[in-house]
Amino acid sequence: MKDVVKIGVAGLGTVGAGTVKLLSEHRDILTDRSGRQIVVTAVSSRDRTRDRGFSTEGLIWHEDARDLAADDNVDIVVELIGGSDGIAYDVCKIALEHGKHVVTANKALIALKGLELAQIADQNNVTIAYEAAVAGGIPVVKALREGLAGNAISRVTGILNGTCNYILTTMREQGRDFADVLNEAQKLGYAEADPTFDVDGIDAAHKLAILASLAFGTEVDFDAVAVEGIRSVSALDIQLAEELGYRIKLLGIAKQTAEGIEQRVSPVMVDRATQISKVEGVFNAVALEGDYVGPVILQGRGAGERPTASAVVADIVDIAAGRTAPVFGVPADRLKTNVRAPLEKHVGPYYLRLMVWDRPGVMAEVTATLAKHGVSMASMIQHGRAETVGGVVPVVFVTHETSEAGMSGALADISAFESNSQPPVLMRIENFAS
Template sequence: MSNAQQAPLKIAVAGLGTVGAGVLKLLDAQASLIEQRCGRRIEVVAVSARSKGKDRGVDLSKVQWFDDPVAMAAQSGADLVVELIGGSEGPARDTVATAIETGKHVVTANKALLAVHGTEIARKAESRGLTVAFEAAVAGGIPIIKGLREGLAANAVSEIHGILNGTCNYILTEMRTTGRDFADVLADAQALGYAEADPSFDIDGVDAAHKLAILASVAFGTPVDFPSVYIEGIRQVSAVDFDYADQLGFRIKLLGIARRTDAGVEQRVHPCMVPKTAPIASVDGVFNAVVAQADFADRVLFVGRGAGSGPTASAVVADLIDIARGRSTPTFGVPADRLGAATPSPMESRRGSYYVRLMVVDRPGVIADIAAAMRDQNVSMEQFLQRGRSPGEGVPVVLTTHDTDEAAMQRALATIAASDNVLEPPRMIRIEQF
């Protein structure tokens, strides 16, 4: 049978929120283009969501409705299930498992599910000759999964880092450009719809960590290892830190960083100071960016919108087109039974420079005590900044260090924090020299 005569790819969509409705709209608007590019139609035969009566801006009268997405995965007669429910457990996990058990391909945007259960899902799907595709799970409309898994397939990737959460990037950008503090900007982000009513997953770094765990698996050919990701959010970043960062030639970004080191595979999410000259420093607002360091292709930068109906739906449908064309790639770039276990590199072994902000009593000998605490841990200070004098009162002091070990830095900070001359917990941001 020629491509022109192939039967439609029948799909069932679980979850009709912003992305699910966007997928249906895109499939309808681009139907002719999609058929031209993959040689067959993509036909929606069933959908499932919590509320049947809600107006989603698309005609659902000709598709089968299921209240239960798991029943839809089992009974719809589809060739493929699109899972857009979200969450690592419950209906999302059960829907994907049922789809695979009943011989259906899966396309998902669910980073939490893949971060926690991705390796298991890949093994089950690949053992049945099925495809699990997830371009939309990481960085929205940016084709980073295909870029790593296919575009850089001939390369060994040694490092990947990026801005993986648009909410945090928006908040940090607004703090830098307006001088407002975190709580004020977060409230605005919620009013604009950039942050959820409960923003914890975003601002505490968990969302970015889910995505980083997936990227590290694809980049390094290792099982997904979310529990080994070090996670630190942006709640403690203050407006004053942006002033000092600007003086020191840095921008502040929440980054996900995965890197092969002599100690193993590093996976960490935390605020970073990066040089203003680094390409990633200029990526602002709700945009995402990912940088991959490859041995033959060298450094590759991907930038685009990391969320939203259009970009995310575009990524979902790109996966549908691949499957409609008959293209199949191992879920994480390497067959699941060949993913090579890697030793996690603990955060304590991270080596680099640091920015530290202290509020100390302005009296003789305080700075000498700070320097001694650093010296005792073999931490060398590079720069020291103090604004003004206020004898007997609190004054802010900022220092940066030369490269040192995280463990030594933490010991030095613990000593400093215990001093009666230090009025609040030290604030530390890691410096990354990209």
């Protein structure tokens, strides 16, 4: 084994620059931990003139990152460009085909092209390490792939997007509406100018698809994830959730059921007594349930230069020390086909909030419709009467456990009632280990 491991970094944005700085600042520590010197020898980025907080003197600069991937002066290629195809995909594919290990923070690439790249990695006796792609600095990939390897995992639950968690936390603490808090988050740099991937749940869904593959030994299947974002969450629903003893979180949930694997990302209500409900602001958390270990919760910063660079460098150290594993925990040709559990078979309690005209007979009509679809009520909230005769009042129903199909049928009927002043709001209530 060579004494020096040569690193090529493709992409010198926030995380790329942080990775180069960490490798330099902790050089001696990393040598002790890996048994080898880890040295950056090549980089690639579109802008040579930008000050990134470190010197590029002595480094090979590739205008095209694809050339870096094939460079003989590089042993490990670090892809920090982003995107599920184009140059990021090319860089990883070329590196693997040249017998080089790959480290990436690219969740979209792993979620959408991970199986193909894992097959190429296996064929060339190398691996793709991607701890930084899921939950930033939280070592959840290592936990699933190594630390919990002796367990059959039944469920993965995660707050996987710090932007959404920050927005929901601020809405609750300050009683503000979604649009207002999103605008503030953009000004503070917590949300992108185009926040679609974050607030519509796509970013969290990429991460959940990866975790599900690791947890259940299945082919990564992003299309199997049912995705719903937080745009429809209102300050009123957050307030009512608190009154009921819940908090609203955007959760990614993957669990083994008799019908297959259920995968979904959506805003849900969780009991305020659970640990995951207390994860606030930009922090992420992942709860894992194994048959031998029981519940395990990991929490920390899910994004940012330093936490993400920390995860990237941890993967580099593992590879340098010879600690490698199959991309999804088992060889690609042994990954099982993902059997999708139909979401309509989901069973659990629900929160239903109506804004109705304050007229006689409205409650009877709603409760009769719920009963017609086999939905049993556990509790109801209605605060007083409308300020004006025939005005609008919020009414909340919490159900006992019922099927998604039954609840969806009831919602379709209730949505057609003339008593509604606006569309009803339906949200799952999620129960899991504290």
